[in-house]
Amino acid sequence: MNDMAMIEERPLAAKAPQHAALTEREVQESRRKETILYLDGVSVSFDGFRAINNLSFLLGKGEMRAIIGPNGAGKTTMMDIVTGKTRPDEGEVFFNGTVDLTKHDEPAIATMGIGRKFQKPTVFEGHTVEDNLALALAGSRSILAAIFHRRDAEEEARIAEILDTIRLTHLRDASAANLSHGQKQWLEIGMLLAQDPKVLLVDEPVAGMTDAETEETARLLRDIARDHSVVVVEHDMGFVRDLGVKVTCLHEGSVLSEGSIDNVSSDPKVVEVYLGR
Amino acid sequence: MIVGHLLRRGLNRWIVLSLAVILAIGIAVPALNLLLPVTHPLHVPTYIVALFGKYLCYALLALSLDLVWGYVGILSLGHGAFFALGGYAMGMYLMRQIGPRGVYGDPVLPDFMVFLNWQELPWFWYGFDRFWFAALMVMVVPGLLAFIFGWFAFRSRVTGVYLSIITQAMTYALMLAFFRNNMGFGGNNGLTDFKDILGYSVQAGETRAALFFASAAALALGVLFVSALGASRYGKLMIAVRDAEARTRFIGYRPEYVKLFAFVAAAVMAGIAGALYVPQVGIINPGEFAPANSIEIVVWTAVGGRGTIIGPIIGAILVNAGKSWLTGFAPEFWLFALGGLFVAVTLFLPKGIVGTAIDGWDGLRRMRDGKRRERGEDAPLTGPQPEAAE
Amino acid sequence: MVFIRTIIAIFLLVFTALLALPAGAQEDDSALRQAISGLGAEKGYSKLRQAIDVVVETGDPRGARVLDALAEGDVYRREGDGAVFIVSGRGKERNLIDPVTSEQVGTIAKSELKKVRVNNSVRRTVRDAIGALTLGAKDPDIRLSAVRTMIDNPDPDSLDVIATALEREGDDDVRTALEQARAAAILLSDAAVPDKVAAIETIREMGGQEALSLLVRARNAAGAEMRDATEAAIASVQKRLQYWSLGQNVWYGLSLGSVLLLAAIGLAITFGVMGVINMAHGEMVMLGAYTTFMVQEIMRTSFPGMLDWSLPIALPLAFLVAGSVGFAMERGVIRLLYGRPLETLLATWGISLILQQTVRTIFGPTNREVSNPSYMSGAFQLGELSITWNRLWIVVFALVVFAVLLYAMNRTSLGLKMRAVTQNRRMAAAMGIRTPWVDALTFALGSGIAGIAGVALSQIDNVSPNLGQGYIIDSFMVVVFGGVGNLWGTLIGAFSLGIANKFLEPFAGAVLGKILVLVFIILFIQKRPRGLFALKGRAVEA
């Protein structure tokens, strides 16, 4: 008898939330439209290990967000997913509210306007600082265009401007291989600027920098954030505080806490993750 | 770094110089052969013309390999296949020029087909009686093979040694195929016994001179092409792909197309080299597809210096001159020498002769300019170094 | 026609009977000698026939030889003493052959001989007599091979002999064979239709290539009423043969696969586990083969009695030779090139040229003869499968080597260290593993295994300086196809490529089949760049 009751109840129980989901979906969709980056229910496993676990993350247009979290929290993996390097097992990833990023590959995503600085600085070591920027400079990415390309005055000016911004003008002709770690970080940020993306994903930009350089970088990023959306991953709490933006703390592949730096850093869950083991 | 640097300014001078040298040789050698009497001390014997003509083709071949290996970092171990295909296309033209003068006197069918009792010309031999068509095929066939192969390989991101190994398998498969009689390319014996090219006897001194000059001119064009390509934005892109392929994707480039273009362009160059080679040596056979041949091209390029323009040319000529010389008096020693060369170059001269010389030159200039930058010392190789994305 | 066929059949019967007879293993031959001497009595054909019967009564299969000679007209009586001999040769001087031992016992002038004359009726008697003699032999093996000959050369005239033999026959195998022989003979005779249909059924059950050719012959000879039954039987036999040829292909594939496995398995360690591209791998195989050659030469000249032992002796030696060359290579060259795979590829190619040329200088450019030991020669039949011993041994050997290697990698301390070093060199070093030493040993192990492979391959391939070159591309294909870093992948890769190759061969021919397999792998790698059984994870991507 009991069984019967349960069986009869099930369709009812299943129907009700479906109804609710429909309207909720509409709500979500309109919310999505306002974001520049939209991740919902994203999961990724590597050989059974869940690096990202039902992660939801929204970035508003023009917003700068700092992401913190212990090593292995999945910060870099999240960027991999956004930039098309890793495909999520499930979940939605949208750019600009409408573009489904899971359907595009890295170059397509990059040309849409998502730029990325890697955790380990990767610049073209075979080229000079200037050529690194020139390659990254926004413009056609086709082979023919590259073969017949001639640099014009506008581009020259843009390169000079970026060189100035990242303070590498004096090293313009130096080989990128010979830059210091911090300079490489900046060159990579410079390449990001040259791409002129809508969203910048910046993975640990101040690792290996002196305090002065760190402060510089924070200023630079705040500058950039004026007309770009930015996601910054960083461990350095002082730096994050300097940025003065909303903070998301990731842990084991999902969001642990979100809010102002003071709120997040006093959140007992966060404290436990960072100190409590 | 060095390459980009030199291409932008320094080496332009060198390129002009080498173009001049190549063209001068292209004119002087045949002229000294034809115009001077045999007794004259400056007379160049005909066999030297033939030998050097061969070297020029090899130089073009090495330069084409350099385009993919030195610039884009694709170590093709099957580059000889493109050379051989170009050679076969030219050989087919030369075969059809024989006409009824073959041993069996068939007006259309080449001797080997008559011998195999074939009744009519296979479809893929049509059109090869016209030079323009053959010349087109010399470029189209290798280019098409490179395009198809590269399209699949680069898009699926096969890189590094995997790519090298499958390029080797490609030329190996082609070798096996061309050894088959019923492929319609003369099987074991290949194509030979040519008579005329464009109506001139291939044996005639004047024809040889013209072929020599054509080879030199093709090489000069190759040098111009590669240096222009290297100096363009695409040239920088090639090096970027070589050094950090994954990174180029994240700024929006498609490295697979960068590679594909270079691969196809190099295949076409190799095909042209093969087409010039065949009338000068008078034969093309499936042995040209042997994997060992392709690897030999790699060693020429490595010896001269990959990622440079004159390096592969110098390498091809030096190694082959050494080969001719050694096989002249101690043939069994040649493989020892070649093997030793492989080991020695990779261990002690990774940048090759020219690369090392440029380094030395750079160092000297830096000293002279008084700008002694310590950092220059641990600069990375010009060579391809498979680089992790992250 | 019939006559000639009969002669051939008789000849074959005698031949097999003689083959089956261990020479000199005969008991008393005086009875036979006595009976044979009766053939020399000069009393006309009917007496001769009786004399033949006397020979048959001895039941001695050796009598078949002289009867055969009799039918051929080669039996003579010596004028002097009336003794009977088989005589060979032409001209004035003839050779005398003892009718019992078949040995030549002397020569004699033609004039001193008198031929024992025969006519057709005697010939018929002779044929029956031979059948009776061999079919009546005491040894069932002799009887069986005699019957087999009759199946291969069916003759309606031998039906009587077969019938008699069937009555006496006690051995089941021989009985079955006799029935088949009878069926075969009936098919060619003018027997009644139901008999022939039964015979077809018997032949169909027999199956195999002979059955097929018998049936085809019968079809060509048969009248309309028999055609359908014959066609059906042919179809059925062909179907069974197809299954067998499927099996045969699988076997050839396994055999080729085992060769590929042997060639590739060392590479699975140096390339798969260490990531070193060793283009001189094939030359390690070649060194192993030449070691085998050397060992065999020494055995041949110094200990000829122990020639069969040369392979077991060559195995450890080949391992040592190739292993130490590999060790030297790693220490001398490869060590300096870690992290530069393309340079490693070129340098090892250079080494391969040097090794080849060294061997060519020492041993010459031509093929060297390495013989098969007795236990690896010959073949045996398994149903319709013909399996050569050397192939069988190589399959077994390849599997054993694989198992040993698997054990070594997974269960021994060296294997543990190898895996530790390849997975995380710095961590391994920090834990006190001497990584350079482990590198060298791993490489030596891979090379040594290649040397062992060379011992096996010397049995089926030409031992020449180019031996290795033929295997290098295939080996890489196997490892890459199976998935780098995975021994099981190599096993499965080798056997699937081997079998695929052999299945393509009948349709495409050997060369085209190989090309197709290569093209397939090239496409496959592009679909799955890491092979069938790929390792996953960040470490691999780097």
Ligand SMILES: Nc1ncnc2c1ncn2[C@@H]1O[C@H](COP(=O)(O)OP(=O)(O)O)[C@@H](O)[C@H]1O
């Ligand atoms: N391609 C991959 N293969 C296997 N494991 C991966 C891969 N990418 C990330 N991981 C794992 O996912 C987890 C999250 O890594 P990551 O995103 O780099 O963390 P972090 O927050 O420090 O940047 C780690 O445990 C890492 O080992």
Ligand SMILES: [Mg+2]
């Ligand atoms: Mg990270």
